[in-house]
């Protein structure tokens with residue numbers, strides 16, 4: 001697999017706990033390029049769009065409540081096999097099961113409030129990044 005892009009959202013707890021720099025640093029040290037980076041107060045409408053595939057699941061209302069109306073950091077990252085590489089750096093969805101050394105393994109414990117979201121497939125990337133960024137906004141270097 002070649003160079004890919006992935007969408008990442010640092011969730012409100014990541015911002016509130018002051019881990020933005022540490023998390024971005026892990027991505028940069030791995031060699032991923034930041035094509036776009038923005039701080040935004042996440043509207044409920046965009047939160048519902050982002051998590052549409054989870055609508056109806058038991059954890060959905062708590063998930064939407066945890067992120068809506070709060071400050072998040074939105075990013076597009078690029079690099080070799082970026083989607084899988086970022087998911088491995090982040091660790092398992094449930095931070096209690098995430099390996100030590102991963103972002104969730106080291107810094108989180110709660111499953112709803114698991115610090116960070118990243119695309120899980122090229123299709124998710126296409127859908128998710130287009131909620132927040134225009135294609136022409138993506139820098140290359």
Ligand code: CMP
Nearest residue numbers: 054059063093111112113114116117118
């Ligand atoms: P994220 O990678 O943002 O994608 C969906 C989110 O739903 C997930 O991280 C968690 O924050 C949240 N969530 C809460 N409970 C669960 C669960 N049991 N399984 C999967 N995701 C969950």
